[in-house]
Amino acid sequence: MKGRKKEASNIDVVLRGIRNNIVKILPENSFIFKQISLVGLKINAKAHHAPLTSMVMGVYATQHCNLNCKCCTAFSPIAEKSFLNIESYKNDMEKLAELTGNKISSFYVTGGEPLLHPQITEIFRIAREYFPETEISFMTNGLLLLKMSEEFWENLNKNNITINLSKYPIQIHEDKIREKAKLYDVVFDYVGGGDVPVKSMWKYPLDVNGKQPLERSYNICTQINRCVTMKNGLIYPCNTIAGIEHFNKYFNKNFEVTAKDVLDLHKVKDINEVYEFLYTPKPFCKYCNRKGVEFGIKYGPSKKDIQEWT
Ligand code: SF4
Numbered sequence: 001m002k003g004r005k006k007e008a009s010n011i012d013v014v015l016r017g018i019r020n021n022i023v024k025i026l027p028e029n030s031f032i033f034k035q036i037s038l039v040g041l042k043i044n045a046k047a048h049h050a051p052l053t054s055m056v057m058g059v060y061a062t063q064h065c066n067l068n069c070k071c072c073t074a075f076s077p078i079a080e081k082s083f084l085n086i087e088s089y090k091n092d093m094e095k096l097a098e099l100t101g102n103k104i105s106s107f108y109v110t111g112g113e114p115l116l117h118p119q120i121t122e123i124f125r126i127a128r129e130y131f132p133e134t135e136i137s138f139m140t141n142g143l144l145l146l147k148m149s150e151e152f153w154e155n156l157n158k159n160n161i162t163i164n165l166s167k168y169p170i171q172i173h174e175d176k177i178r179e180k181a182k183l184y185d186v187v188f189d190y191v192g193g194g195d196v197p198v199k200s201m202w203k204y205p206l207d208v209n210g211k212q213p214l215e216r217s218y219n220i221c222t223q224i225n226r227c228v229t230m231k232n233g234l235i236y237p238c239n240t241i242a243g244i245e246h247f248n249k250y251f252n253k254n255f256e257v258t259a260k261d262v263l264d265l266h267k268v269k270d271i272n273e274v275y276e277f278l279y280t281p282k283p284f285c286k287y288c289n290r291k292g293v294e295f296g297i298k299y300g301p302s303k304k305d306i307q308e309w310t
């Protein structure tokens with residue numbers, strides 16, 4: 001597996017490099033950029049659709065956020081305030097560790113904004129307790145980093161937690177964050193790599209009629225095996241299914257999540273059941289118009305309009 005994972009990572013790096021260079025010459029919202037990107041997404045998706053022998057796992061520390069970005073793929077602008085339940089998270093981590101022999105490729109904590117969780121250091125400590133050798137990171141918009149306590153920074157160092165900063169066009173004193181990370185000997189990185197341009201938004205439209213050919217959506221989906229999410233004892237293959245309850249509630253819709261879209265972690269006997277689950281298209285993919293992806297949407301505040309997600 002190490003070989004395959006490395007291969008997929010190399011493809012990620014190469015495709016990202018190509019994209020980051022193309023973006024310097026072609027506007028992201030142009031037709032040509034979209035066509036080139038669709039090809040890139042197909043190649044990328046193919047690399048991630050290989051049968052698994054290890055996996056990347058993520059949890060949402062919070063679903064809400066201290067930013068309010070248009071087209072947020074985590075549905076944060078329309079999500080109610082909610083925090084990861086520590087007891088349930090600990091149980092899930094224990095079971096995951098038991099199934100995997102305490103080894104997964106990487107583990108990440110995300111949101112919303114994970115630093116809004118009052119027990120964020122405990123979340124990191126538990127992750128490290130169950131996965132002593134795994135790369136563990138958290139994704140953040142960076143707004144709170146310089147306000148975090150010394151204890152927080154020491155915890156990052158002690159548990160070897162990597163910061164993954166999303167590059168939004170906001171004021172966050174990046175140089176000071178880097179200095180602080182250096183001071184506490186904490187690895188600092190960017191979501192998508194250091195050369196990634198400052199974010200414009202992408203939209204993967206949802207199909208309110210659920211008429212997408214689900215195999216096609218699945219086959220070009222780059223969330224497969226990258227955005228696997230664990231929540232309240234369930235494994236979700238992607239953050240779209242994991243977060244859809246917020247969309248449903250806010251817009252009074254009923255995008256159905258069936259028993260085949262999720263896996264009950266605590267009923268799993270063997271890790272291969274998880275790998276098999278993650279390797280097959282899900283009924284929910286009929287709601288995902290992956291081909292209709294829109295790039296280069298100007299960054300700005302969400303108006304909580306359904307069109308930001310459809
Ligand atoms: S910072 Fe990220 S999670 Fe928060 S609203 Fe913006 S896109 Fe969503």
Ligand code: SF4
Nearest residue numbers: 217221238240285288
């Ligand atoms: S529902 Fe299917 S196509 Fe949509 S993001 Fe999830 S796995 Fe991908």
